[in-house]
Amino acid sequence: MEEAHLTPATPSPFFPLAGPHKYIALLLVVLSWILVQRWSLRKQKGPRSWPVIGATVEQLRNYHRMHDWLVGYLSRHRTVTVDMPFTSYTYIADPVNVEHVLKTNFTNYPKGIVYRSYMDVLLGDGIFNADGELWRKQRKTASFEFASKNLRDFSAIVFREYSLKLSGILSQASKAGKVVDMQELYMRMTLDSICKVGFGVEIGTLSPDLPENSFAQAFDAANIIITLRFIDPLWRIKRFFHVGSEALLAQSIKLVDEFTYSVIRRRKAEIVEVRASGKQEKMKHDILSRFIELGEAGDDGGGFGDDKSLRDVVLNFVIAGRDTTATTLSWFTHMAMSHPDVAEKLRRELCAFEAERAREEGVTLVLCGGADADDKAFAARVAQFAGLLTYDSLGKLVYLHACVTETLRLYPAVPQDPKGILEDDVLPDGTKVRAGGMVTYVPYSMGRMEYNWGPDAASFRPERWINEDGAFRNASPFKFTAFQAGPRICLGKDSAYLQMKMALAILFRFYSFRLLEGHPVQYRMMTILSMAHGLKVRVSRAV
Numbered sequence: 001m002e003e004a005h006l007t008p009a010t011p012s013p014f015f016p017l018a019g020p021h022k023y024i025a026l027l028l029v030v031l032s033w034i035l036v037q038r039w040s041l042r043k044q045k046g047p048r049s050w051p052v053i054g055a056t057v058e059q060l061r062n063y064h065r066m067h068d069w070l071v072g073y074l075s076r077h078r079t080v081t082v083d084m085p086f087t088s089y090t091y092i093a094d095p096v097n098v099e100h101v102l103k104t105n106f107t108n109y110p111k112g113i114v115y116r117s118y119m120d121v122l123l124g125d126g127i128f129n130a131d132g133e134l135w136r137k138q139r140k141t142a143s144f145e146f147a148s149k150n151l152r153d154f155s156a157i158v159f160r161e162y163s164l165k166l167s168g169i170l171s172q173a174s175k176a177g178k179v180v181d182m183q184e185l186y187m188r189m190t191l192d193s194i195c196k197v198g199f200g201v202e203i204g205t206l207s208p209d210l211p212e213n214s215f216a217q218a219f220d221a222a223n224i225i226i227t228l229r230f231i232d233p234l235w236r237i238k239r240f241f242h243v244g245s246e247a248l249l250a251q252s253i254k255l256v257d258e259f260t261y262s263v264i265r266r267r268k269a270e271i272v273e274v275r276a277s278g279k280q281e282k283m284k285h286d287i288l289s290r291f292i293e294l295g296e297a298g299d300d301g302g303g304f305g306d307d308k309s310l311r312d313v314v315l316n317f318v319i320a321g322r323d324t325t326a327t328t329l330s331w332f333t334h335m336a337m338s339h340p341d342v343a344e345k346l347r348r349e350l351c352a353f354e355a356e357r358a359r360e361e362g363v364t365l366v367l368c369g370g371a372d373a374d375d376k377a378f379a380a381r382v383a384q385f386a387g388l389l390t391y392d393s394l395g396k397l398v399y400l401h402a403c404v405t406e407t408l409r410l411y412p413a414v415p416q417d418p419k420g421i422l423e424d425d426v427l428p429d430g431t432k433v434r435a436g437g438m439v440t441y442v443p444y445s446m447g448r449m450e451y452n453w454g455p456d457a458a459s460f461r462p463e464r465w466i467n468e469d470g471a472f473r474n475a476s477p478f479k480f481t482a483f484q485a486g487p488r489i490c491l492g493k494d495s496a497y498l499q500m501k502m503a504l505a506i507l508f509r510f511y512s513f514r515l516l517e518g519h520p521v522q523y524r525m526m527t528i529l530s531m532a533h534g535l536k537v538r539v540s541r542a543v
Protein backbone atom coordinates (compact mmCIF):
# COMPACT_ATOMS: atom_id res chain seq x y z
CA MET A 1 0.00 0.00 0.00
CA GLU A 2 2.81 2.37 1.06
CA GLU A 3 4.61 1.61 -2.16
CA ALA A 4 1.65 2.44 -4.22
CA HIS A 5 1.68 5.96 -2.71
CA LEU A 6 5.31 6.46 -3.65
CA THR A 7 4.90 5.26 -7.22
CA PRO A 8 4.80 8.27 -9.57
CA ALA A 9 1.41 8.63 -11.29
CA THR A 10 1.35 7.06 -14.77
CA PRO A 11 0.61 9.66 -17.45
CA SER A 12 -2.72 8.99 -19.15
CA PRO A 13 -2.68 8.53 -22.95
CA PHE A 14 -5.26 11.38 -23.11
CA PHE A 15 -3.36 13.69 -20.79
CA PRO A 16 0.36 13.05 -21.18
CA LEU A 17 1.52 15.24 -18.24
CA ALA A 18 1.85 13.97 -14.71
CA GLY A 19 1.99 15.42 -11.18
CA PRO A 20 1.30 19.12 -10.49
CA HIS A 21 1.92 19.95 -14.17
CA LYS A 22 -1.19 18.08 -15.04
CA TYR A 23 -3.36 20.33 -12.78
CA ILE A 24 -1.71 23.54 -13.95
CA ALA A 25 -2.25 22.57 -17.57
CA LEU A 26 -5.87 21.66 -16.86
CA LEU A 27 -6.42 25.02 -15.18
CA LEU A 28 -4.89 26.80 -18.17
CA VAL A 29 -7.16 24.93 -20.59
CA VAL A 30 -10.26 25.89 -18.58
CA LEU A 31 -9.14 29.53 -18.26
CA SER A 32 -8.41 29.79 -21.98
CA TRP A 33 -11.80 28.29 -22.78
CA ILE A 34 -13.53 30.82 -20.55
CA LEU A 35 -11.53 33.65 -22.13
CA VAL A 36 -12.44 32.51 -25.65
CA GLN A 37 -16.09 32.34 -24.57
CA ARG A 38 -16.00 35.85 -23.08
CA TRP A 39 -14.16 37.21 -26.15
CA SER A 40 -16.75 35.79 -28.51
CA LEU A 41 -19.52 37.31 -26.33
CA ARG A 42 -17.85 40.72 -26.00
CA LYS A 43 -20.22 42.34 -28.46
CA GLN A 44 -23.27 40.49 -27.22
CA LYS A 45 -26.17 42.72 -26.32
CA GLY A 46 -28.10 41.16 -23.52
CA PRO A 47 -27.82 39.45 -20.17
CA ARG A 48 -24.56 37.92 -19.04
CA SER A 49 -24.04 34.48 -20.46
CA TRP A 50 -22.26 31.55 -18.74
CA PRO A 51 -20.75 28.48 -20.35
CA VAL A 52 -23.32 25.75 -21.04
CA ILE A 53 -26.20 27.30 -19.05
CA GLY A 54 -26.15 30.64 -20.93
CA ALA A 55 -28.39 33.21 -19.25
CA THR A 56 -30.80 30.65 -17.81
CA VAL A 57 -30.27 31.67 -14.18
CA GLU A 58 -30.93 35.36 -14.77
CA GLN A 59 -33.90 34.52 -16.94
CA LEU A 60 -35.39 32.19 -14.36
CA ARG A 61 -34.86 34.77 -11.62
CA ASN A 62 -36.79 37.31 -13.69
CA TYR A 63 -39.37 34.97 -15.12
CA HIS A 64 -42.33 36.49 -13.21
CA ARG A 65 -41.43 39.97 -14.63
CA MET A 66 -39.92 38.87 -17.89
CA HIS A 67 -41.62 41.48 -20.09
CA ASP A 68 -40.21 44.32 -17.96
CA TRP A 69 -36.84 42.60 -17.71
CA LEU A 70 -36.71 42.72 -21.53
CA VAL A 71 -37.83 46.38 -21.56
CA GLY A 72 -34.67 47.18 -19.59
CA TYR A 73 -32.35 45.49 -22.11
CA LEU A 74 -34.22 46.52 -25.25
CA SER A 75 -34.29 50.19 -24.28
CA ARG A 76 -30.47 50.06 -24.24
CA HIS A 77 -29.82 47.83 -27.26
CA ARG A 78 -32.89 47.54 -29.59
CA THR A 79 -31.86 43.92 -30.22
CA VAL A 80 -30.97 41.52 -27.41
CA THR A 81 -29.55 38.01 -27.52
CA VAL A 82 -30.25 35.65 -24.63
CA ASP A 83 -28.23 32.44 -24.61
CA MET A 84 -29.96 29.32 -23.37
CA PRO A 85 -28.64 25.75 -23.13
CA PHE A 86 -28.19 24.49 -26.72
CA THR A 87 -29.88 27.53 -28.31
CA SER A 88 -30.24 31.28 -28.15
CA TYR A 89 -33.21 33.62 -28.32
CA THR A 90 -32.96 36.97 -30.13
CA TYR A 91 -35.45 39.66 -29.06
CA ILE A 92 -36.14 42.61 -31.37
CA ALA A 93 -37.90 45.95 -30.81
CA ASP A 94 -36.70 48.04 -33.75
CA PRO A 95 -39.43 48.33 -36.46
CA VAL A 96 -36.80 47.93 -39.19
CA ASN A 97 -35.83 44.50 -37.87
CA VAL A 98 -39.46 43.60 -37.22
CA GLU A 99 -40.42 44.37 -40.83
CA HIS A 100 -37.54 42.19 -42.03
CA VAL A 101 -38.70 39.22 -39.93
CA LEU A 102 -42.46 39.58 -40.43
CA LYS A 103 -42.50 40.61 -44.07
CA THR A 104 -39.33 41.07 -46.12
CA ASN A 105 -37.81 37.68 -45.27
CA PHE A 106 -41.07 36.12 -44.05
CA THR A 107 -40.34 32.63 -45.38
CA ASN A 108 -37.18 32.38 -43.27
CA TYR A 109 -39.13 32.94 -40.03
CA PRO A 110 -41.93 30.39 -39.72
CA LYS A 111 -43.42 29.28 -36.42
CA GLY A 112 -40.80 26.58 -36.71
CA ILE A 113 -40.50 23.08 -35.30
CA VAL A 114 -39.48 24.15 -31.79
CA TYR A 115 -42.57 26.35 -31.30
CA ARG A 116 -44.76 23.72 -32.91
CA SER A 117 -43.42 20.98 -30.64
CA TYR A 118 -44.21 23.10 -27.56
CA MET A 119 -47.71 24.13 -28.67
CA ASP A 120 -48.84 21.02 -30.51
CA VAL A 121 -50.68 19.49 -27.57
CA LEU A 122 -53.07 22.48 -27.43
CA LEU A 123 -53.13 23.96 -30.92
CA GLY A 124 -52.48 20.86 -33.06
CA ASP A 125 -52.48 21.74 -36.76
CA GLY A 126 -54.61 24.86 -36.30
CA ILE A 127 -53.78 28.14 -38.03
CA PHE A 128 -51.74 29.50 -35.09
CA ASN A 129 -49.45 26.51 -35.14
CA ALA A 130 -49.22 25.83 -38.87
CA ASP A 131 -46.61 26.76 -41.47
CA GLY A 132 -46.28 26.36 -45.24
CA GLU A 133 -49.14 24.95 -47.26
CA LEU A 134 -51.16 23.90 -44.20
CA TRP A 135 -51.14 27.51 -42.97
CA ARG A 136 -51.76 29.02 -46.42
CA LYS A 137 -54.90 26.96 -47.01
CA GLN A 138 -56.37 27.74 -43.59
CA ARG A 139 -55.51 31.41 -43.96
CA LYS A 140 -57.30 31.55 -47.30
CA THR A 141 -60.43 29.85 -46.00
CA ALA A 142 -60.53 31.87 -42.78
CA SER A 143 -59.83 35.21 -44.57
CA PHE A 144 -62.78 34.55 -46.83
CA GLU A 145 -65.03 33.86 -43.84
CA PHE A 146 -63.86 36.93 -41.94
CA ALA A 147 -64.57 39.15 -44.92
CA SER A 148 -68.18 37.95 -45.15
CA LYS A 149 -70.89 40.47 -44.36
CA ASN A 150 -73.06 37.68 -42.94
CA LEU A 151 -70.49 36.96 -40.26
CA ARG A 152 -70.01 40.65 -39.47
CA ASP A 153 -73.73 41.30 -39.07
CA PHE A 154 -74.19 38.16 -37.00
CA SER A 155 -71.20 39.14 -34.81
CA ALA A 156 -72.58 42.62 -34.14
CA ILE A 157 -75.86 41.11 -32.90
CA VAL A 158 -74.07 38.58 -30.69
CA PHE A 159 -71.62 41.13 -29.24
CA ARG A 160 -74.48 43.50 -28.39
CA GLU A 161 -76.50 40.73 -26.76
CA TYR A 162 -73.62 39.58 -24.54
CA SER A 163 -72.54 43.12 -23.66
CA LEU A 164 -76.07 43.70 -22.40
CA LYS A 165 -75.89 40.51 -20.33
CA LEU A 166 -72.68 41.79 -18.76
CA SER A 167 -74.34 45.13 -18.11
CA GLY A 168 -77.16 43.29 -16.30
CA ILE A 169 -74.65 41.57 -14.00
CA LEU A 170 -72.88 44.86 -13.25
CA SER A 171 -76.18 46.59 -12.59
CA GLN A 172 -77.02 43.99 -9.92
CA ALA A 173 -73.52 44.15 -8.43
CA SER A 174 -73.73 47.94 -8.16
CA LYS A 175 -77.03 47.72 -6.31
CA ALA A 176 -75.74 45.06 -3.94
CA GLY A 177 -72.40 46.87 -3.43
CA LYS A 178 -70.65 43.66 -4.49
CA VAL A 179 -67.04 43.44 -5.60
CA VAL A 180 -66.66 41.92 -9.09
CA ASP A 181 -63.67 40.56 -10.96
CA MET A 182 -63.87 42.31 -14.33
CA GLN A 183 -61.29 40.07 -15.96
CA GLU A 184 -63.32 37.01 -15.05
CA LEU A 185 -66.51 38.60 -16.37
CA TYR A 186 -64.83 39.68 -19.60
CA MET A 187 -63.44 36.16 -20.07
CA ARG A 188 -66.96 34.78 -19.68
CA MET A 189 -68.35 37.32 -22.13
CA THR A 190 -65.72 36.66 -24.79
CA LEU A 191 -65.91 32.87 -24.36
CA ASP A 192 -69.70 32.93 -24.78
CA SER A 193 -69.32 35.26 -27.78
CA ILE A 194 -66.65 33.25 -29.60
CA CYS A 195 -68.62 30.04 -29.02
CA LYS A 196 -71.71 31.67 -30.52
CA VAL A 197 -69.99 33.44 -33.44
CA GLY A 198 -67.39 30.74 -34.00
CA PHE A 199 -69.42 27.60 -33.42
CA GLY A 200 -73.08 28.59 -33.17
CA VAL A 201 -73.28 27.25 -29.60
CA GLU A 202 -74.75 28.90 -26.52
CA ILE A 203 -72.66 27.94 -23.50
CA GLY A 204 -74.09 30.39 -20.99
CA THR A 205 -71.09 31.10 -18.75
CA LEU A 206 -72.33 34.70 -18.46
CA SER A 207 -75.71 33.77 -17.00
CA PRO A 208 -76.51 35.72 -13.80
CA ASP A 209 -75.53 32.86 -11.44
CA LEU A 210 -72.04 32.73 -13.10
CA PRO A 211 -71.76 28.91 -13.30
CA GLU A 212 -68.40 27.15 -12.85
CA ASN A 213 -66.72 26.42 -16.13
CA SER A 214 -64.29 23.54 -16.13
CA PHE A 215 -63.36 24.10 -19.80
CA ALA A 216 -62.17 27.66 -19.16
CA GLN A 217 -60.16 26.58 -16.10
CA ALA A 218 -58.50 23.68 -17.91
CA PHE A 219 -57.78 25.87 -20.93
CA ASP A 220 -56.04 28.48 -18.75
CA ALA A 221 -54.02 25.84 -16.90
CA ALA A 222 -52.86 24.33 -20.20
CA ASN A 223 -51.85 27.75 -21.50
CA ILE A 224 -49.75 28.56 -18.40
CA ILE A 225 -47.95 25.21 -18.42
CA ILE A 226 -47.17 25.39 -22.12
CA THR A 227 -45.62 28.86 -21.68
CA LEU A 228 -43.40 27.41 -18.95
CA ARG A 229 -42.02 24.89 -21.48
CA PHE A 230 -40.13 27.72 -23.20
CA ILE A 231 -37.77 28.04 -20.27
CA ASP A 232 -38.01 24.63 -18.61
CA PRO A 233 -35.33 22.36 -20.12
CA LEU A 234 -36.78 19.38 -18.21
CA TRP A 235 -40.29 19.49 -19.62
CA ARG A 236 -39.78 16.57 -22.03
CA ILE A 237 -38.53 14.37 -19.18
CA LYS A 238 -41.53 15.37 -17.05
CA ARG A 239 -43.81 14.53 -19.94
CA PHE A 240 -42.13 11.17 -20.44
CA PHE A 241 -42.57 10.23 -16.76
CA HIS A 242 -45.97 11.93 -16.63
CA VAL A 243 -45.09 13.97 -13.54
CA GLY A 244 -45.39 17.55 -12.24
CA SER A 245 -46.64 20.28 -14.56
CA GLU A 246 -46.75 17.91 -17.54
CA ALA A 247 -49.10 15.52 -15.70
CA LEU A 248 -51.39 18.46 -14.94
CA LEU A 249 -51.17 19.52 -18.58
CA ALA A 250 -52.30 16.09 -19.78
CA GLN A 251 -55.28 16.26 -17.41
CA SER A 252 -56.20 19.76 -18.57
CA ILE A 253 -56.00 18.82 -22.24
CA LYS A 254 -58.30 15.87 -21.61
CA LEU A 255 -60.94 18.22 -20.20
CA VAL A 256 -60.44 20.75 -23.01
CA ASP A 257 -60.83 18.00 -25.62
CA GLU A 258 -63.98 16.61 -24.03
CA PHE A 259 -65.62 20.04 -24.26
CA THR A 260 -64.40 20.69 -27.79
CA TYR A 261 -65.49 17.37 -29.25
CA SER A 262 -68.89 17.83 -27.63
CA VAL A 263 -69.25 21.22 -29.38
CA ILE A 264 -68.36 19.63 -32.73
CA ARG A 265 -70.81 16.75 -32.24
CA ARG A 266 -73.55 19.20 -31.30
CA ARG A 267 -73.00 21.36 -34.37
CA LYS A 268 -72.88 18.37 -36.68
CA ALA A 269 -76.15 17.04 -35.22
CA GLU A 270 -77.80 20.44 -35.65
CA ILE A 271 -76.68 20.65 -39.27
CA VAL A 272 -78.19 17.20 -39.97
CA GLU A 273 -81.41 18.31 -38.25
CA VAL A 274 -81.70 21.52 -40.29
CA ARG A 275 -81.05 19.65 -43.52
CA ALA A 276 -83.67 17.03 -42.67
CA SER A 277 -86.21 19.77 -41.96
CA GLY A 278 -85.48 21.32 -45.37
CA LYS A 279 -85.33 24.76 -43.75
CA GLN A 280 -82.06 25.99 -45.21
CA GLU A 281 -82.72 29.52 -43.94
CA LYS A 282 -82.18 28.14 -40.44
CA MET A 283 -78.58 27.20 -41.29
CA LYS A 284 -76.23 29.10 -39.01
CA HIS A 285 -73.49 31.47 -40.12
CA ASP A 286 -70.86 30.46 -37.59
CA ILE A 287 -67.27 29.66 -38.56
CA LEU A 288 -67.32 26.01 -37.45
CA SER A 289 -70.36 25.20 -39.62
CA ARG A 290 -68.52 26.66 -42.57
CA PHE A 291 -65.47 24.47 -41.94
CA ILE A 292 -67.70 21.38 -41.49
CA GLU A 293 -69.38 22.11 -44.83
CA LEU A 294 -66.03 22.61 -46.54
CA GLY A 295 -64.79 19.30 -45.11
CA GLU A 296 -67.90 17.46 -46.37
CA ALA A 297 -67.58 19.00 -49.82
CA GLY A 298 -64.04 17.70 -50.06
CA ASP A 299 -63.06 21.30 -50.75
CA ASP A 300 -61.71 21.56 -47.28
CA GLY A 301 -59.16 24.37 -47.54
CA GLY A 302 -56.74 22.59 -45.22
CA GLY A 303 -58.03 19.14 -44.32
CA PHE A 304 -61.09 19.67 -42.11
CA GLY A 305 -62.70 16.36 -42.95
CA ASP A 306 -62.12 14.74 -39.54
CA ASP A 307 -63.03 15.75 -35.99
CA LYS A 308 -59.39 16.19 -34.90
CA SER A 309 -58.88 18.92 -37.53
CA LEU A 310 -62.14 20.57 -36.49
CA ARG A 311 -61.02 20.35 -32.85
CA ASP A 312 -57.87 22.23 -33.81
CA VAL A 313 -59.93 24.88 -35.63
CA VAL A 314 -62.17 25.34 -32.58
CA LEU A 315 -59.31 25.66 -30.08
CA ASN A 316 -57.31 28.01 -32.27
CA PHE A 317 -60.29 30.32 -32.55
CA VAL A 318 -60.96 30.13 -28.82
CA ILE A 319 -57.40 31.14 -28.05
CA ALA A 320 -57.54 33.81 -30.77
CA GLY A 321 -60.89 35.27 -29.85
CA ARG A 322 -61.38 34.83 -26.15
CA ASP A 323 -58.27 35.59 -24.15
CA THR A 324 -56.87 38.35 -26.38
CA THR A 325 -60.05 40.39 -26.31
CA ALA A 326 -60.86 39.82 -22.61
CA THR A 327 -57.31 40.72 -21.61
CA THR A 328 -57.42 43.96 -23.60
CA LEU A 329 -60.78 44.87 -22.04
CA SER A 330 -59.31 44.27 -18.58
CA TRP A 331 -56.25 46.48 -19.16
CA PHE A 332 -58.49 49.12 -20.72
CA THR A 333 -60.65 49.16 -17.58
CA HIS A 334 -57.56 49.41 -15.42
CA MET A 335 -56.25 52.32 -17.52
CA ALA A 336 -59.59 54.14 -17.36
CA MET A 337 -59.70 53.72 -13.56
CA SER A 338 -56.17 55.00 -13.12
CA HIS A 339 -56.66 57.90 -15.58
CA PRO A 340 -59.90 59.62 -14.52
CA ASP A 341 -59.37 62.44 -17.04
CA VAL A 342 -59.45 59.85 -19.85
CA ALA A 343 -62.56 58.18 -18.43
CA GLU A 344 -64.31 61.56 -18.21
CA LYS A 345 -63.38 62.52 -21.78
CA LEU A 346 -64.62 59.15 -23.01
CA ARG A 347 -67.90 59.58 -21.17
CA ARG A 348 -68.40 62.96 -22.82
CA GLU A 349 -67.82 61.40 -26.24
CA LEU A 350 -70.33 58.64 -25.49
CA CYS A 351 -73.03 61.03 -24.22
CA ALA A 352 -72.61 63.30 -27.28
CA PHE A 353 -72.75 60.24 -29.54
CA GLU A 354 -75.93 59.02 -27.83
CA ALA A 355 -77.67 62.37 -28.32
CA GLU A 356 -76.61 62.62 -31.96
CA ARG A 357 -77.52 59.02 -32.85
CA ALA A 358 -80.92 59.35 -31.12
CA ARG A 359 -81.59 62.46 -33.22
CA GLU A 360 -80.52 60.65 -36.39
CA GLU A 361 -82.78 57.69 -35.66
CA GLY A 362 -85.67 59.82 -34.36
CA VAL A 363 -85.51 58.02 -31.00
CA THR A 364 -86.70 59.66 -27.77
CA LEU A 365 -84.39 58.58 -24.98
CA VAL A 366 -86.29 57.13 -22.03
CA LEU A 367 -85.97 58.99 -18.75
CA CYS A 368 -84.86 56.46 -16.23
CA GLY A 369 -84.39 58.55 -13.09
CA GLY A 370 -80.59 58.50 -12.85
CA ALA A 371 -78.35 56.13 -10.95
CA ASP A 372 -81.16 55.21 -8.50
CA ALA A 373 -83.55 54.24 -11.27
CA ASP A 374 -85.47 51.02 -10.86
CA ASP A 375 -83.84 48.06 -12.59
CA LYS A 376 -86.28 47.84 -15.44
CA ALA A 377 -86.07 51.52 -16.39
CA PHE A 378 -82.29 51.45 -16.16
CA ALA A 379 -82.05 48.29 -18.28
CA ALA A 380 -84.41 49.83 -20.86
CA ARG A 381 -82.20 52.89 -21.15
CA VAL A 382 -79.06 50.78 -21.55
CA ALA A 383 -80.77 48.63 -24.21
CA GLN A 384 -81.89 51.77 -26.03
CA PHE A 385 -78.30 53.01 -26.17
CA ALA A 386 -77.07 49.58 -27.30
CA GLY A 387 -79.58 49.67 -30.15
CA LEU A 388 -77.83 52.78 -31.48
CA LEU A 389 -74.51 50.92 -31.70
CA THR A 390 -73.89 49.32 -35.08
CA TYR A 391 -70.75 48.40 -37.01
CA ASP A 392 -70.96 51.74 -38.86
CA SER A 393 -71.97 53.99 -35.99
CA LEU A 394 -69.19 52.62 -33.75
CA GLY A 395 -66.79 54.02 -36.35
CA LYS A 396 -67.69 57.51 -35.13
CA LEU A 397 -66.28 56.88 -31.67
CA VAL A 398 -62.76 58.08 -32.42
CA TYR A 399 -61.68 58.69 -28.82
CA LEU A 400 -62.88 55.23 -27.78
CA HIS A 401 -60.93 53.74 -30.69
CA ALA A 402 -57.85 55.69 -29.60
CA CYS A 403 -58.23 54.50 -25.98
CA VAL A 404 -58.44 50.85 -27.08
CA THR A 405 -55.40 51.25 -29.36
CA GLU A 406 -53.41 53.02 -26.65
CA THR A 407 -54.23 50.18 -24.26
CA LEU A 408 -52.91 47.68 -26.82
CA ARG A 409 -49.75 49.73 -27.34
CA LEU A 410 -48.81 49.44 -23.66
CA TYR A 411 -50.56 46.15 -22.82
CA PRO A 412 -50.55 44.09 -26.03
CA ALA A 413 -52.53 40.89 -25.52
CA VAL A 414 -49.69 38.94 -27.15
CA PRO A 415 -46.67 40.46 -25.39
CA GLN A 416 -43.98 38.45 -27.19
CA ASP A 417 -44.25 36.44 -30.38
CA PRO A 418 -41.39 34.03 -31.21
CA LYS A 419 -40.50 32.85 -34.72
CA GLY A 420 -38.21 29.99 -35.77
CA ILE A 421 -35.16 30.63 -37.98
CA LEU A 422 -34.78 28.38 -41.02
CA GLU A 423 -31.43 29.64 -42.31
CA ASP A 424 -28.65 31.83 -40.91
CA ASP A 425 -29.49 35.46 -41.59
CA VAL A 426 -28.35 38.99 -40.80
CA LEU A 427 -30.98 41.45 -39.54
CA PRO A 428 -30.95 44.99 -40.97
CA ASP A 429 -29.13 46.28 -37.85
CA GLY A 430 -26.30 43.78 -38.44
CA THR A 431 -27.33 41.20 -35.82
CA LYS A 432 -26.53 37.65 -36.94
CA VAL A 433 -29.15 35.01 -36.25
CA ARG A 434 -28.51 31.30 -36.57
CA ALA A 435 -30.65 28.58 -38.13
CA GLY A 436 -32.47 26.59 -35.46
CA GLY A 437 -32.61 29.50 -32.99
CA MET A 438 -35.53 31.81 -32.34
CA VAL A 439 -36.20 35.46 -32.99
CA THR A 440 -38.98 37.15 -31.05
CA TYR A 441 -40.56 40.52 -31.71
CA VAL A 442 -41.72 42.01 -28.44
CA PRO A 443 -44.86 44.22 -28.66
CA TYR A 444 -44.79 44.87 -24.89
CA SER A 445 -41.32 46.37 -25.10
CA MET A 446 -41.88 48.06 -28.45
CA GLY A 447 -44.74 50.12 -27.02
CA ARG A 448 -42.50 51.42 -24.24
CA MET A 449 -39.46 52.37 -26.30
CA GLU A 450 -38.68 56.07 -26.58
CA TYR A 451 -36.94 55.41 -29.90
CA ASN A 452 -40.34 54.22 -31.20
CA TRP A 453 -42.83 56.60 -29.53
CA GLY A 454 -40.91 59.57 -28.20
CA PRO A 455 -40.13 60.66 -24.63
CA ASP A 456 -43.67 59.99 -23.32
CA ALA A 457 -43.63 56.40 -24.63
CA ALA A 458 -44.41 54.93 -21.20
CA SER A 459 -47.42 57.22 -20.59
CA PHE A 460 -51.00 56.27 -21.36
CA ARG A 461 -52.04 59.06 -23.71
CA PRO A 462 -54.82 58.18 -26.21
CA GLU A 463 -54.48 61.63 -27.81
CA ARG A 464 -51.34 60.45 -29.59
CA TRP A 465 -53.65 58.49 -31.92
CA ILE A 466 -55.72 61.51 -33.00
CA ASN A 467 -54.59 63.97 -35.66
CA GLU A 468 -55.17 67.73 -35.93
CA ASP A 469 -58.48 67.14 -37.76
CA GLY A 470 -59.81 64.94 -34.98
CA ALA A 471 -59.49 61.76 -37.08
CA PHE A 472 -57.76 58.56 -36.00
CA ARG A 473 -54.05 58.52 -36.87
CA ASN A 474 -52.73 55.10 -37.90
CA ALA A 475 -49.22 53.87 -37.11
CA SER A 476 -47.07 51.47 -39.08
CA PRO A 477 -47.98 47.85 -38.19
CA PHE A 478 -44.24 47.19 -37.80
CA LYS A 479 -44.12 49.74 -34.98
CA PHE A 480 -47.54 49.06 -33.43
CA THR A 481 -47.32 45.28 -33.47
CA ALA A 482 -50.17 44.25 -31.16
CA PHE A 483 -51.86 42.47 -34.10
CA GLN A 484 -48.61 41.25 -35.66
CA ALA A 485 -47.94 42.49 -39.23
CA GLY A 486 -47.13 41.16 -42.69
CA PRO A 487 -48.73 38.07 -44.27
CA ARG A 488 -49.74 36.62 -40.86
CA ILE A 489 -51.35 39.75 -39.46
CA CYS A 490 -54.27 39.00 -37.14
CA LEU A 491 -57.39 37.99 -39.05
CA GLY A 492 -59.76 39.01 -36.28
CA LYS A 493 -58.63 42.62 -35.76
CA ASP A 494 -61.84 44.25 -37.02
CA SER A 495 -63.97 41.74 -35.21
CA ALA A 496 -62.03 42.34 -31.98
CA TYR A 497 -62.45 46.13 -32.24
CA LEU A 498 -66.15 45.64 -32.96
CA GLN A 499 -66.65 43.54 -29.83
CA MET A 500 -64.46 45.67 -27.57
CA LYS A 501 -65.99 48.96 -28.67
CA MET A 502 -69.53 47.59 -28.37
CA ALA A 503 -68.91 46.40 -24.79
CA LEU A 504 -66.87 49.42 -23.68
CA ALA A 505 -69.31 51.98 -25.13
CA ILE A 506 -72.10 50.44 -23.04
CA LEU A 507 -70.07 49.96 -19.86
CA PHE A 508 -68.35 53.34 -19.84
CA ARG A 509 -71.53 55.19 -20.78
CA PHE A 510 -73.50 53.69 -17.87
CA TYR A 511 -71.03 52.68 -15.15
CA SER A 512 -68.03 53.93 -13.29
CA PHE A 513 -65.41 51.61 -11.83
CA ARG A 514 -63.16 51.80 -8.79
CA LEU A 515 -60.28 49.40 -8.12
CA LEU A 516 -60.72 47.47 -4.89
CA GLU A 517 -58.34 49.01 -2.37
CA GLY A 518 -55.06 47.11 -2.15
CA HIS A 519 -55.84 44.86 -5.12
CA PRO A 520 -52.57 44.03 -6.94
CA VAL A 521 -52.65 44.46 -10.71
CA GLN A 522 -49.86 42.42 -12.32
CA TYR A 523 -49.51 40.33 -15.42
CA ARG A 524 -49.08 36.61 -15.33
CA MET A 525 -46.47 34.86 -17.46
CA MET A 526 -48.38 33.07 -20.19
CA THR A 527 -48.69 33.51 -23.94
CA ILE A 528 -51.43 36.08 -23.28
CA LEU A 529 -50.89 39.13 -21.07
CA SER A 530 -53.65 38.36 -18.59
CA MET A 531 -53.79 39.67 -15.04
CA ALA A 532 -52.39 37.33 -12.40
CA HIS A 533 -54.97 38.21 -9.73
CA GLY A 534 -57.85 39.31 -11.93
CA LEU A 535 -59.25 42.84 -11.75
CA LYS A 536 -61.37 43.30 -8.62
CA VAL A 537 -63.49 46.43 -8.70
CA ARG A 538 -66.51 48.16 -7.25
CA VAL A 539 -68.94 49.37 -9.84
CA SER A 540 -71.62 52.06 -9.73
CA ARG A 541 -74.26 53.17 -12.18
CA ALA A 542 -73.62 56.50 -13.84
CA VAL A 543 -76.50 57.59 -16.07
Ligand code: HEM
Binds near residue numbers: 320489
Ligand atom coordinates in the same frame (compact mmCIF):
# COMPACT_ATOMS: atom_id res chain seq x y z
C1 HEM B 1 -57.44 42.38 -28.99
C2 HEM B 1 -57.65 41.32 -29.68
C3 HEM B 1 -56.63 40.59 -30.51
C4 HEM B 1 -55.27 40.74 -30.57
C5 HEM B 1 -54.41 41.72 -29.80
C6 HEM B 1 -54.79 39.79 -31.54
C7 HEM B 1 -53.45 39.62 -31.88
C8 HEM B 1 -52.99 38.65 -32.74
C9 HEM B 1 -51.59 38.36 -32.97
C10 HEM B 1 -50.42 39.04 -32.28
C11 HEM B 1 -51.53 37.36 -33.87
C12 HEM B 1 -50.27 36.65 -34.37
C13 HEM B 1 -50.05 35.47 -33.48
C14 HEM B 1 -49.09 34.47 -34.02
O1 HEM B 1 -47.98 34.80 -34.43
O2 HEM B 1 -49.44 33.32 -34.04
C15 HEM B 1 -52.87 37.03 -34.23
C16 HEM B 1 -53.20 36.07 -35.15
C17 HEM B 1 -54.49 35.68 -35.41
N1 HEM B 1 -55.64 36.22 -34.87
FE1 HEM B 1 -55.75 37.74 -33.57
N2 HEM B 1 -55.84 39.08 -32.04
C18 HEM B 1 -56.99 39.54 -31.44
C19 HEM B 1 -58.27 39.09 -31.63
C20 HEM B 1 -58.62 38.13 -32.53
C21 HEM B 1 -59.96 37.65 -32.73
C22 HEM B 1 -61.19 38.15 -32.00
C23 HEM B 1 -59.88 36.69 -33.69
C24 HEM B 1 -60.95 35.83 -34.28
C25 HEM B 1 -62.06 35.50 -33.75
C26 HEM B 1 -58.49 36.57 -34.09
C27 HEM B 1 -58.03 35.70 -35.05
C28 HEM B 1 -56.70 35.52 -35.36
C29 HEM B 1 -56.22 34.50 -36.27
C30 HEM B 1 -57.08 33.50 -37.02
C31 HEM B 1 -54.83 34.60 -36.30
C32 HEM B 1 -53.84 33.73 -37.08
C33 HEM B 1 -53.38 34.43 -38.32
C34 HEM B 1 -52.33 33.63 -39.08
O3 HEM B 1 -51.50 32.96 -38.48
O4 HEM B 1 -52.37 33.70 -40.30
N3 HEM B 1 -57.76 37.45 -33.37
N4 HEM B 1 -53.74 37.83 -33.53
